[in-house]
Amino acid sequence: MKTNPPNALSCEQALARLDLLLDGELDDAELLAMEAHVAECGRCRAEAERRDQLRAKLRQALRKPAAAPEFEQRVQTMIRMEARRGFRFQWQYAAAAAAVVIGLSGTVAYQLGHLRLSYQQQEAYVTSISEKVSNIMRVGLIDHVHCAVFKKWPKQSPPLDEIVKEMEPKYRPVATLVKQNIPASYRVLTAHQCTARGRKYIHMAMMSTEGNLVSLVMSEKRTGETFANNGIRQESAQRFRMAGFETAGFLAYVISDMDEKQNQQLAEAIAGPVKTFFNSLG
Amino acid sequence: MENAMTEQAGNHPLAVNGPQGLSAERRFELEAMPHLQDLTRTASRLMGDRTRAEDVVQEAYLQAWKSFSRFETGTNCRAWLYKILFHCIHHYRRKWFRLSVVKPMDEYTEATAAYTAPIPEHLTDEDFVAALDKVPSDFRAVILLVDVEEFAYRDAADILGVPIGTVMSRLNRGRKILREQLSGIAAEFGYGISMEKEADA
Numbered sequence: 423m424k425t426n427p428p429n430a431l432s433c434e435q436a437l438a439r440l441d442l443l444l445d446g447e448l449d450d451a452e453l454l455a456m457e458a459h460v461a462e463c464g465r466c467r468a469e470a471e472r473r474d475q476l477r478a479k480l481r482q483a484l485r486k487p488a489a490a491p492e493f494e495q496r497v498q499t500m501i502r503m504e505a506r507r508g509f510r511f512q513w514q515y516a517a518a519a520a521a522v523v524i525g526l527s528g529t530v531a532y533q534l535g536h537l538r539l540s541y542q543q544q545e546a547y548v549t550s551i552s553e554k555v556s557n558i559m560r561v562g563l564i565d566h567v568h569c570a571v572f573k574k575w576p577k578q579s580p581p582l583d584e585i586v587k588e589m590e591p592k593y594r595p596v597a598t599l600v601k602q603n604i605p606a607s608y609r610v611l612t613a614h615q616c617t618a619r620g621r622k623y624i625h626m627a628m629m630s631t632e633g634n635l636v637s638l639v640m641s642e643k644r645t646g647e648t649f650a651n652n653g654i655r656q657e658s659a660q661r662f663r664m665a666g667f668e669t670a671g672f673l674a675y676v677i678s679d680m681d682e683k684q685n686q687q688l689a690e691a692i693a694g695p696v697k698t699f700f701n702s703l704g
Numbered sequence: 705m706e707n708a709m710t711e712q713a714g715n716h717p718l719a720v721n722g723p724q725g726l727s728a729e730r731r732f733e734l735e736a737m738p739h740l741q742d743l744t745r746t747a748s749r750l751m752g753d754r755t756r757a758e759d760v761v762q763e764a765y766l767q768a769w770k771s772f773s774r775f776e777t778g779t780n781c782r783a784w785l786y787k788i789l790f791h792c793i794h795h796y797r798r799k800w801f802r803l804s805v806v807k808p809m810d811e812y813t814e815a816t817a818a819y820t821a822p823i824p825e826h827l828t829d830e831d832f833v834a835a836l837d838k839v840p841s842d843f844r845a846v847i848l849l850v851d852v853e854e855f856a857y858r859d860a861a862d863i864l865g866v867p868i869g870t871v872m873s874r875l876n877r878g879r880k881i882l883r884e885q886l887s888g889i890a891a892e893f894g895y896g897i898s899m900e901k902e903a904d905a
Protein backbone atom coordinates (compact mmCIF):
# COMPACT_ATOMS: atom_id res chain seq x y z
CA MET A 423 0.00 0.00 0.00
CA LYS A 424 1.25 3.40 -0.81
CA THR A 425 0.69 6.78 0.66
CA ASN A 426 -2.55 8.05 -0.75
CA PRO A 427 -4.33 11.36 -1.13
CA PRO A 428 -6.84 11.91 1.69
CA ASN A 429 -9.93 10.62 -0.13
CA ALA A 430 -8.15 7.58 -1.54
CA LEU A 431 -9.13 4.11 -0.43
CA SER A 432 -7.09 1.78 1.69
CA CYS A 433 -6.78 -1.84 0.56
CA GLU A 434 -9.19 -2.81 3.26
CA GLN A 435 -11.77 -0.34 2.03
CA ALA A 436 -11.14 -1.37 -1.54
CA LEU A 437 -11.65 -5.04 -0.76
CA ALA A 438 -14.90 -4.28 0.97
CA ARG A 439 -16.15 -2.59 -2.20
CA LEU A 440 -14.71 -5.01 -4.69
CA ASP A 441 -17.85 -7.06 -5.19
CA LEU A 442 -19.85 -3.89 -5.69
CA LEU A 443 -17.38 -2.82 -8.32
CA LEU A 444 -17.60 -6.12 -10.16
CA ASP A 445 -21.37 -6.21 -9.86
CA GLY A 446 -21.64 -2.72 -11.31
CA GLU A 447 -23.30 -1.39 -8.18
CA LEU A 448 -21.06 1.57 -7.33
CA ASP A 449 -22.08 5.15 -7.93
CA ASP A 450 -19.86 7.34 -10.07
CA ALA A 451 -17.76 8.82 -7.28
CA GLU A 452 -17.10 5.45 -5.65
CA LEU A 453 -16.38 3.94 -9.02
CA LEU A 454 -13.68 6.52 -9.74
CA ALA A 455 -12.08 5.97 -6.35
CA MET A 456 -12.11 2.20 -6.82
CA GLU A 457 -10.74 2.39 -10.31
CA ALA A 458 -7.95 4.59 -9.06
CA HIS A 459 -7.08 2.11 -6.33
CA VAL A 460 -7.24 -0.95 -8.51
CA ALA A 461 -5.11 0.72 -11.17
CA GLU A 462 -2.41 1.37 -8.59
CA CYS A 463 -2.63 -1.73 -6.42
CA GLY A 464 -1.53 -5.06 -7.83
CA ARG A 465 -2.90 -7.11 -4.96
CA CYS A 466 -6.39 -5.68 -5.22
CA ARG A 467 -6.28 -5.93 -8.98
CA ALA A 468 -5.35 -9.60 -8.75
CA GLU A 469 -8.16 -10.13 -6.28
CA ALA A 470 -10.62 -8.44 -8.62
CA GLU A 471 -9.49 -10.73 -11.39
CA ARG A 472 -9.92 -13.83 -9.24
CA ARG A 473 -13.43 -12.88 -8.21
CA ASP A 474 -14.33 -11.97 -11.74
CA GLN A 475 -12.96 -15.26 -12.98
CA LEU A 476 -15.03 -17.20 -10.46
CA ARG A 477 -18.13 -15.48 -11.75
CA ALA A 478 -17.20 -16.03 -15.38
CA LYS A 479 -16.59 -19.73 -14.83
CA LEU A 480 -19.79 -20.17 -12.90
CA ARG A 481 -21.74 -18.41 -15.59
CA GLN A 482 -20.13 -20.53 -18.26
CA ALA A 483 -20.85 -23.71 -16.33
CA LEU A 484 -24.51 -22.87 -15.88
CA ARG A 485 -25.35 -21.16 -19.09
CA LYS A 486 -26.02 -24.24 -21.08
CA PRO A 487 -29.41 -24.58 -22.68
CA ALA A 488 -31.60 -25.83 -19.92
CA ALA A 489 -34.95 -26.18 -21.58
CA ALA A 490 -35.68 -28.89 -24.09
CA PRO A 491 -37.47 -27.83 -27.28
CA GLU A 492 -40.42 -30.03 -26.27
CA PHE A 493 -40.81 -28.07 -23.09
CA GLU A 494 -40.79 -24.82 -24.97
CA GLN A 495 -43.52 -26.25 -27.20
CA ARG A 496 -45.54 -27.31 -24.20
CA VAL A 497 -45.48 -23.85 -22.67
CA GLN A 498 -46.24 -22.31 -26.05
CA THR A 499 -49.25 -24.59 -26.49
CA MET A 500 -50.49 -23.82 -23.02
CA ILE A 501 -50.38 -20.10 -23.75
CA ARG A 502 -52.16 -20.55 -27.07
CA MET A 503 -54.87 -22.57 -25.45
CA GLU A 504 -55.21 -20.02 -22.71
CA ALA A 505 -55.43 -17.28 -25.29
CA ARG A 506 -58.12 -19.06 -27.25
CA ARG A 507 -60.47 -20.05 -24.58
CA GLY A 508 -63.03 -17.86 -22.89
CA PHE A 509 -63.20 -19.59 -19.55
CA ARG A 510 -60.93 -20.41 -16.66
CA PHE A 511 -58.67 -23.30 -17.30
CA GLN A 512 -57.49 -25.06 -14.19
CA TRP A 513 -53.82 -25.39 -14.98
CA GLN A 514 -52.83 -24.54 -11.42
CA TYR A 515 -54.57 -27.64 -10.23
CA ALA A 516 -53.07 -29.53 -13.09
CA ALA A 517 -49.62 -28.49 -12.01
CA ALA A 518 -50.46 -29.41 -8.44
CA ALA A 519 -51.72 -32.81 -9.48
CA ALA A 520 -48.63 -33.36 -11.58
CA ALA A 521 -46.50 -32.45 -8.61
CA VAL A 522 -48.19 -35.10 -6.51
CA VAL A 523 -47.53 -37.70 -9.14
CA ILE A 524 -43.91 -36.66 -9.34
CA GLY A 525 -43.54 -36.61 -5.60
CA LEU A 526 -44.85 -40.13 -5.26
CA SER A 527 -43.24 -41.91 -8.12
CA GLY A 528 -40.16 -39.92 -8.92
CA THR A 529 -40.99 -40.10 -12.58
CA VAL A 530 -43.33 -38.17 -14.77
CA ALA A 531 -45.59 -39.74 -17.24
CA TYR A 532 -46.35 -37.38 -20.03
CA GLN A 533 -49.97 -38.17 -20.43
CA LEU A 534 -52.31 -35.43 -19.43
CA GLY A 535 -54.94 -37.48 -17.68
CA HIS A 536 -54.40 -35.66 -14.44
CA LEU A 537 -55.44 -32.40 -16.05
CA ARG A 538 -59.12 -33.34 -16.08
CA LEU A 539 -59.85 -31.17 -19.05
CA SER A 540 -63.31 -30.60 -20.38
CA TYR A 541 -64.09 -31.96 -23.81
CA GLN A 542 -63.81 -28.46 -25.28
CA GLN A 543 -60.42 -28.00 -23.70
CA GLN A 544 -59.28 -31.30 -25.12
CA GLU A 545 -60.59 -30.23 -28.49
CA ALA A 546 -58.59 -27.02 -28.30
CA TYR A 547 -55.49 -28.99 -27.43
CA VAL A 548 -56.06 -31.48 -30.24
CA THR A 549 -56.62 -28.65 -32.66
CA SER A 550 -53.44 -26.90 -31.66
CA ILE A 551 -51.43 -30.03 -32.38
CA SER A 552 -53.38 -31.13 -35.41
CA GLU A 553 -52.46 -27.99 -37.26
CA LYS A 554 -48.98 -29.36 -37.47
CA VAL A 555 -49.71 -32.71 -39.07
CA SER A 556 -51.07 -33.95 -42.35
CA ASN A 557 -54.78 -34.75 -42.66
CA ILE A 558 -54.17 -38.44 -42.80
CA MET A 559 -52.04 -38.44 -39.64
CA ARG A 560 -54.60 -36.35 -37.85
CA VAL A 561 -57.10 -39.19 -38.09
CA GLY A 562 -54.99 -41.27 -35.73
CA LEU A 563 -53.66 -38.50 -33.57
CA ILE A 564 -57.11 -37.27 -32.61
CA ASP A 565 -58.04 -40.57 -31.04
CA HIS A 566 -54.71 -41.02 -29.30
CA VAL A 567 -55.05 -37.62 -27.68
CA HIS A 568 -58.71 -37.91 -26.74
CA CYS A 569 -58.72 -41.46 -25.70
CA ALA A 570 -55.25 -42.17 -24.27
CA VAL A 571 -53.48 -38.94 -23.47
CA PHE A 572 -56.39 -37.41 -21.62
CA LYS A 573 -57.24 -40.53 -19.66
CA LYS A 574 -56.04 -41.33 -16.23
CA TRP A 575 -54.53 -44.77 -16.17
CA PRO A 576 -54.30 -46.94 -13.08
CA LYS A 577 -50.93 -48.18 -11.90
CA GLN A 578 -51.97 -51.79 -12.39
CA SER A 579 -53.73 -53.31 -15.33
CA PRO A 580 -56.16 -56.22 -15.32
CA PRO A 581 -55.16 -59.29 -17.33
CA LEU A 582 -55.37 -59.01 -21.11
CA ASP A 583 -58.36 -61.33 -21.48
CA GLU A 584 -60.30 -59.01 -19.17
CA ILE A 585 -59.15 -55.93 -21.03
CA VAL A 586 -60.20 -57.13 -24.47
CA LYS A 587 -63.82 -57.60 -23.42
CA GLU A 588 -64.43 -54.01 -24.50
CA MET A 589 -63.80 -55.14 -28.07
CA GLU A 590 -66.00 -57.04 -30.46
CA PRO A 591 -64.88 -60.67 -30.39
CA LYS A 592 -63.65 -60.58 -33.98
CA TYR A 593 -61.08 -57.91 -33.16
CA ARG A 594 -59.85 -59.35 -29.87
CA PRO A 595 -56.99 -61.40 -31.31
CA VAL A 596 -55.27 -58.18 -32.36
CA ALA A 597 -54.55 -57.34 -28.72
CA THR A 598 -52.73 -60.59 -28.18
CA LEU A 599 -50.87 -60.19 -31.45
CA VAL A 600 -49.65 -56.76 -30.50
CA LYS A 601 -48.70 -57.82 -27.00
CA GLN A 602 -46.65 -60.69 -28.42
CA ASN A 603 -44.76 -58.43 -30.77
CA ILE A 604 -43.76 -55.63 -28.48
CA PRO A 605 -41.21 -55.73 -25.64
CA ALA A 606 -42.52 -57.47 -22.53
CA SER A 607 -41.97 -54.32 -20.50
CA TYR A 608 -45.03 -52.73 -22.10
CA ARG A 609 -48.23 -53.03 -20.16
CA VAL A 610 -51.53 -53.02 -22.04
CA LEU A 611 -53.81 -50.35 -20.62
CA THR A 612 -56.83 -50.80 -22.79
CA ALA A 613 -58.10 -52.45 -25.96
CA HIS A 614 -61.45 -51.13 -27.10
CA GLN A 615 -63.56 -49.56 -29.80
CA CYS A 616 -64.22 -45.88 -29.52
CA THR A 617 -65.47 -42.83 -31.37
CA ALA A 618 -63.87 -39.43 -31.69
CA ARG A 619 -65.05 -36.58 -33.87
CA GLY A 620 -67.59 -38.79 -35.50
CA ARG A 621 -65.14 -41.46 -36.52
CA LYS A 622 -64.92 -45.01 -35.22
CA TYR A 623 -61.70 -46.49 -33.98
CA ILE A 624 -60.17 -49.71 -32.84
CA HIS A 625 -57.78 -48.65 -30.17
CA MET A 626 -55.14 -50.19 -27.96
CA ALA A 627 -53.03 -48.25 -25.51
CA MET A 628 -49.88 -49.41 -23.79
CA MET A 629 -47.42 -47.98 -21.35
CA SER A 630 -43.71 -48.62 -21.05
CA THR A 631 -42.00 -48.97 -17.70
CA GLU A 632 -40.60 -45.48 -18.24
CA GLY A 633 -44.14 -44.13 -18.45
CA ASN A 634 -44.27 -43.58 -22.20
CA LEU A 635 -47.76 -43.87 -23.55
CA VAL A 636 -48.25 -45.67 -26.87
CA SER A 637 -51.40 -46.17 -28.89
CA LEU A 638 -52.20 -48.41 -31.79
CA VAL A 639 -55.08 -46.61 -33.43
CA MET A 640 -56.98 -48.05 -36.39
CA SER A 641 -59.84 -46.67 -38.37
CA GLU A 642 -61.67 -47.87 -41.45
CA LYS A 643 -60.49 -46.15 -44.60
CA ARG A 644 -62.75 -43.59 -46.18
CA THR A 645 -62.76 -42.91 -49.89
CA GLY A 646 -59.38 -41.76 -51.09
CA GLU A 647 -57.63 -42.25 -47.77
CA THR A 648 -54.28 -43.91 -48.13
CA PHE A 649 -50.68 -43.44 -47.10
CA ALA A 650 -49.88 -44.13 -50.74
CA ASN A 651 -46.98 -46.39 -49.99
CA ASN A 652 -46.44 -49.82 -48.60
CA GLY A 653 -44.07 -48.83 -45.86
CA ILE A 654 -44.49 -46.84 -42.71
CA ARG A 655 -44.95 -43.11 -42.81
CA GLN A 656 -43.57 -41.02 -39.99
CA GLU A 657 -44.49 -37.62 -38.68
CA SER A 658 -44.00 -35.66 -35.49
CA ALA A 659 -45.90 -32.89 -33.82
CA GLN A 660 -44.64 -31.52 -30.55
CA ARG A 661 -43.94 -34.50 -28.33
CA PHE A 662 -45.97 -36.93 -30.42
CA ARG A 663 -44.27 -39.38 -32.77
CA MET A 664 -46.52 -40.98 -35.31
CA ALA A 665 -45.97 -43.90 -37.64
CA GLY A 666 -48.76 -44.74 -40.07
CA PHE A 667 -49.35 -47.83 -42.15
CA GLU A 668 -52.38 -49.44 -43.75
CA THR A 669 -54.16 -52.70 -44.28
CA ALA A 670 -56.59 -53.31 -47.11
CA GLY A 671 -59.46 -51.73 -45.24
CA PHE A 672 -57.91 -49.79 -42.36
CA LEU A 673 -55.56 -46.95 -41.59
CA ALA A 674 -53.31 -47.83 -38.67
CA TYR A 675 -51.12 -45.64 -36.47
CA VAL A 676 -48.55 -46.15 -33.79
CA ILE A 677 -48.42 -42.93 -31.78
CA SER A 678 -46.37 -42.22 -28.69
CA ASP A 679 -44.25 -39.76 -26.80
CA MET A 680 -41.11 -41.84 -27.25
CA ASP A 681 -38.33 -40.83 -29.57
CA GLU A 682 -38.76 -41.27 -33.30
CA LYS A 683 -36.60 -44.33 -33.52
CA GLN A 684 -38.32 -46.22 -30.72
CA ASN A 685 -41.70 -45.35 -32.11
CA GLN A 686 -40.67 -46.53 -35.55
CA GLN A 687 -39.31 -49.78 -34.13
CA LEU A 688 -42.58 -50.50 -32.38
CA ALA A 689 -44.50 -49.76 -35.56
CA GLU A 690 -42.26 -52.08 -37.53
CA ALA A 691 -42.70 -54.80 -34.94
CA ILE A 692 -46.47 -54.79 -35.12
CA ALA A 693 -47.24 -53.65 -38.68
CA GLY A 694 -46.71 -57.10 -40.20
CA PRO A 695 -48.89 -59.12 -37.84
CA VAL A 696 -51.59 -56.44 -37.76
CA LYS A 697 -51.77 -56.30 -41.57
CA THR A 698 -51.93 -60.06 -41.85
CA PHE A 699 -54.66 -60.28 -39.25
CA PHE A 700 -56.88 -57.53 -40.63
CA ASN A 701 -56.48 -58.60 -44.22
CA SER A 702 -57.59 -62.07 -43.19
CA LEU A 703 -60.77 -60.64 -41.62
CA GLY A 704 -61.89 -59.72 -45.11
CA MET B 705 -54.97 4.96 -24.49
CA GLU B 706 -52.68 2.18 -23.60
CA ASN B 707 -54.35 2.02 -20.22
CA ALA B 708 -57.73 1.49 -21.72
CA MET B 709 -56.33 -1.37 -23.74
CA THR B 710 -54.63 -3.11 -20.90
CA GLU B 711 -57.78 -2.78 -18.82
CA GLN B 712 -59.75 -4.73 -21.35
CA ALA B 713 -56.97 -7.17 -21.93
CA GLY B 714 -57.60 -8.52 -18.47
CA ASN B 715 -60.86 -10.01 -19.62
CA HIS B 716 -60.21 -10.99 -23.18
CA PRO B 717 -56.58 -11.10 -24.09
CA LEU B 718 -57.54 -12.30 -27.52
CA ALA B 719 -59.83 -9.46 -28.35
CA VAL B 720 -57.34 -6.75 -27.70
CA ASN B 721 -54.50 -5.57 -29.79
CA GLY B 722 -51.54 -4.08 -28.03
CA PRO B 723 -49.53 -0.95 -28.78
CA GLN B 724 -48.04 -2.12 -32.06
CA GLY B 725 -51.26 -3.66 -33.20
CA LEU B 726 -50.07 -7.06 -32.04
CA SER B 727 -52.37 -9.39 -30.18
CA ALA B 728 -51.60 -9.97 -26.53
CA GLU B 729 -50.71 -13.53 -27.41
CA ARG B 730 -48.19 -12.43 -29.99
CA ARG B 731 -46.70 -9.82 -27.68
CA PHE B 732 -46.36 -12.42 -24.97
CA GLU B 733 -44.60 -14.70 -27.41
CA LEU B 734 -42.20 -11.94 -28.37
CA GLU B 735 -41.51 -10.57 -24.92
CA ALA B 736 -41.87 -13.44 -22.49
CA MET B 737 -41.05 -16.62 -24.40
CA PRO B 738 -37.42 -15.68 -25.14
CA HIS B 739 -36.65 -15.89 -21.41
CA LEU B 740 -37.84 -19.45 -21.00
CA GLN B 741 -34.31 -20.85 -21.17
CA ASP B 742 -33.07 -18.52 -18.46
CA LEU B 743 -35.94 -19.25 -16.14
CA THR B 744 -35.64 -22.98 -16.65
CA ARG B 745 -31.93 -22.84 -15.92
CA THR B 746 -32.46 -20.96 -12.69
CA ALA B 747 -35.36 -23.17 -11.66
CA SER B 748 -33.39 -26.37 -12.34
CA ARG B 749 -30.66 -25.28 -9.95
CA LEU B 750 -33.18 -24.36 -7.30
CA MET B 751 -35.58 -27.26 -7.63
CA GLY B 752 -32.94 -29.93 -8.00
CA ASP B 753 -34.43 -31.66 -11.00
CA ARG B 754 -35.63 -30.79 -14.41
CA THR B 755 -39.13 -32.10 -14.05
CA ARG B 756 -39.93 -29.98 -11.04
CA ALA B 757 -38.19 -27.06 -12.66
CA GLU B 758 -40.38 -27.42 -15.74
CA ASP B 759 -43.45 -27.59 -13.54
CA VAL B 760 -42.73 -24.33 -11.79
CA VAL B 761 -41.62 -22.60 -14.97
CA GLN B 762 -44.79 -23.68 -16.72
CA GLU B 763 -46.81 -22.42 -13.80
CA ALA B 764 -44.88 -19.15 -13.82
CA TYR B 765 -45.61 -18.66 -17.51
CA LEU B 766 -49.26 -19.36 -16.94
CA GLN B 767 -49.40 -16.80 -14.15
CA ALA B 768 -47.46 -14.39 -16.31
CA TRP B 769 -49.91 -14.82 -19.14
CA LYS B 770 -52.85 -14.25 -16.84
CA SER B 771 -51.41 -11.03 -15.52
CA PHE B 772 -49.83 -9.94 -18.77
CA SER B 773 -52.32 -7.13 -19.07
CA ARG B 774 -50.74 -5.61 -15.99
CA PHE B 775 -47.26 -5.83 -17.44
CA GLU B 776 -46.14 -2.61 -19.03
CA THR B 777 -44.45 -2.97 -22.37
CA GLY B 778 -40.98 -1.51 -22.28
CA THR B 779 -40.31 -2.38 -18.64
CA ASN B 780 -38.07 -5.26 -17.66
CA CYS B 781 -39.99 -8.34 -18.71
CA ARG B 782 -37.25 -10.69 -17.65
CA ALA B 783 -37.20 -9.35 -14.07
CA TRP B 784 -40.99 -9.49 -13.99
CA LEU B 785 -40.97 -13.14 -15.07
CA TYR B 786 -38.34 -13.98 -12.48
CA LYS B 787 -40.43 -12.41 -9.80
CA ILE B 788 -43.34 -14.62 -10.77
CA LEU B 789 -41.05 -17.63 -10.96
CA PHE B 790 -39.79 -17.15 -7.41
CA HIS B 791 -43.32 -16.70 -6.23
CA CYS B 792 -44.22 -20.05 -7.83
CA ILE B 793 -41.14 -21.77 -6.43
CA HIS B 794 -42.02 -20.52 -2.99
CA HIS B 795 -45.55 -21.87 -3.26
CA TYR B 796 -44.45 -25.14 -4.74
CA ARG B 797 -42.06 -25.74 -1.89
CA ARG B 798 -44.54 -24.78 0.75
CA LYS B 799 -47.12 -27.04 -0.74
CA TRP B 800 -45.12 -30.10 -1.61
CA PHE B 801 -42.14 -30.18 0.63
CA ARG B 802 -43.45 -28.37 3.67
CA LEU B 803 -40.18 -26.56 3.64
CA SER B 804 -41.26 -23.27 4.97
CA VAL B 805 -38.53 -21.25 3.38
CA VAL B 806 -35.99 -20.97 6.11
CA LYS B 807 -36.00 -17.29 6.83
CA PRO B 808 -34.05 -15.02 8.98
CA MET B 809 -30.64 -16.43 8.29
CA ASP B 810 -28.05 -14.61 10.27
CA GLU B 811 -27.61 -11.60 8.11
CA TYR B 812 -23.96 -11.44 7.54
CA THR B 813 -23.30 -7.91 6.46
CA GLU B 814 -19.63 -7.38 6.07
CA ALA B 815 -18.27 -7.65 2.59
CA THR B 816 -15.50 -10.06 1.78
CA ALA B 817 -12.72 -7.87 3.03
CA ALA B 818 -10.07 -10.48 2.57
CA TYR B 819 -8.06 -11.78 -0.30
CA THR B 820 -9.40 -15.02 -1.68
CA ALA B 821 -7.68 -18.03 -3.12
CA PRO B 822 -7.41 -18.44 -6.87
CA ILE B 823 -9.94 -20.72 -8.54
CA PRO B 824 -8.34 -24.07 -9.19
CA GLU B 825 -7.55 -24.49 -12.86
CA HIS B 826 -8.82 -27.96 -13.47
CA LEU B 827 -12.37 -27.64 -12.24
CA THR B 828 -14.94 -28.66 -14.81
CA ASP B 829 -18.34 -27.13 -15.46
CA GLU B 830 -19.84 -30.06 -13.57
CA ASP B 831 -17.69 -29.25 -10.55
CA PHE B 832 -19.06 -25.74 -10.55
CA VAL B 833 -22.61 -26.99 -10.76
CA ALA B 834 -21.99 -29.48 -7.95
CA ALA B 835 -20.43 -26.80 -5.76
CA LEU B 836 -23.33 -24.43 -6.37
CA ASP B 837 -25.85 -27.13 -5.53
CA LYS B 838 -24.27 -27.37 -2.09
CA VAL B 839 -24.85 -23.73 -1.33
CA PRO B 840 -28.04 -23.35 0.78
CA SER B 841 -30.92 -22.37 -1.44
CA ASP B 842 -31.53 -18.81 -0.21
CA PHE B 843 -27.90 -18.00 -0.97
CA ARG B 844 -27.92 -20.01 -4.16
CA ALA B 845 -30.90 -18.05 -5.42
CA VAL B 846 -29.03 -14.77 -5.07
CA ILE B 847 -25.93 -16.14 -6.78
CA LEU B 848 -28.06 -17.40 -9.63
CA LEU B 849 -29.75 -14.05 -10.02
CA VAL B 850 -26.73 -11.79 -9.69
CA ASP B 851 -23.77 -13.83 -10.85
CA VAL B 852 -25.35 -16.02 -13.48
CA GLU B 853 -28.31 -14.04 -14.74
CA GLU B 854 -26.64 -10.69 -14.10
CA PHE B 855 -29.49 -8.91 -12.39
CA ALA B 856 -28.76 -5.70 -10.52
CA TYR B 857 -29.09 -5.92 -6.72
CA ARG B 858 -32.22 -3.82 -6.92
CA ASP B 859 -33.87 -6.22 -9.36
CA ALA B 860 -32.78 -9.25 -7.38
CA ALA B 861 -34.24 -7.71 -4.22
CA ASP B 862 -37.50 -7.04 -6.01
CA ILE B 863 -37.63 -10.54 -7.47
CA LEU B 864 -37.05 -12.15 -4.10
CA GLY B 865 -39.09 -9.66 -2.14
CA VAL B 866 -36.29 -8.86 0.29
CA PRO B 867 -34.35 -5.65 1.03
CA ILE B 868 -31.23 -4.85 -0.97
CA GLY B 869 -29.12 -5.30 2.17
CA THR B 870 -30.32 -8.89 2.39
CA VAL B 871 -29.38 -9.51 -1.22
CA MET B 872 -25.91 -8.17 -0.53
CA SER B 873 -25.35 -10.19 2.59
CA ARG B 874 -26.65 -13.38 1.04
CA LEU B 875 -24.52 -12.80 -1.99
CA ASN B 876 -21.46 -12.42 0.17
CA ARG B 877 -22.17 -15.41 2.24
CA GLY B 878 -23.19 -17.48 -0.75
CA ARG B 879 -20.05 -16.67 -2.70
CA LYS B 880 -17.95 -17.53 0.32
CA ILE B 881 -19.65 -20.92 0.66
CA LEU B 882 -19.29 -21.47 -3.07
CA ARG B 883 -15.55 -20.80 -2.90
CA GLU B 884 -15.22 -23.18 0.01
CA GLN B 885 -17.11 -25.87 -1.85
CA LEU B 886 -14.95 -25.39 -4.91
CA SER B 887 -11.71 -25.68 -3.03
CA GLY B 888 -13.16 -28.72 -1.27
CA ILE B 889 -13.85 -30.34 -4.63
CA ALA B 890 -10.44 -29.34 -5.90
CA ALA B 891 -8.75 -30.83 -2.83
CA GLU B 892 -10.71 -34.05 -3.26
CA PHE B 893 -9.30 -34.47 -6.73
CA GLY B 894 -5.80 -33.64 -5.66
CA TYR B 895 -5.47 -30.40 -7.53
CA GLY B 896 -5.82 -28.58 -4.32
CA ILE B 897 -4.85 -25.13 -3.45
CA SER B 898 -3.95 -23.78 -0.15
CA MET B 899 -6.33 -21.19 1.16
CA GLU B 900 -3.49 -19.26 2.72
CA LYS B 901 -1.63 -18.85 -0.46
CA GLU B 902 -2.12 -15.48 -2.01
CA ALA B 903 -1.50 -14.83 -5.62
CA ASP B 904 0.58 -11.79 -5.20
CA ALA B 905 3.33 -10.26 -7.16
Ligand SMILES: [Zn+2]
Nearest residue numbers: 433436463466
Ligand atom coordinates in the same frame (compact mmCIF):
# COMPACT_ATOMS: atom_id res chain seq x y z
ZN1 LIG C 1 -5.16 -2.59 -2.62
Ligand SMILES: [Zn+2]
Nearest residue numbers: 569615616625
Ligand atom coordinates in the same frame (compact mmCIF):
# COMPACT_ATOMS: atom_id res chain seq x y z
ZN1 LIG D 1 -59.97 -45.19 -27.79
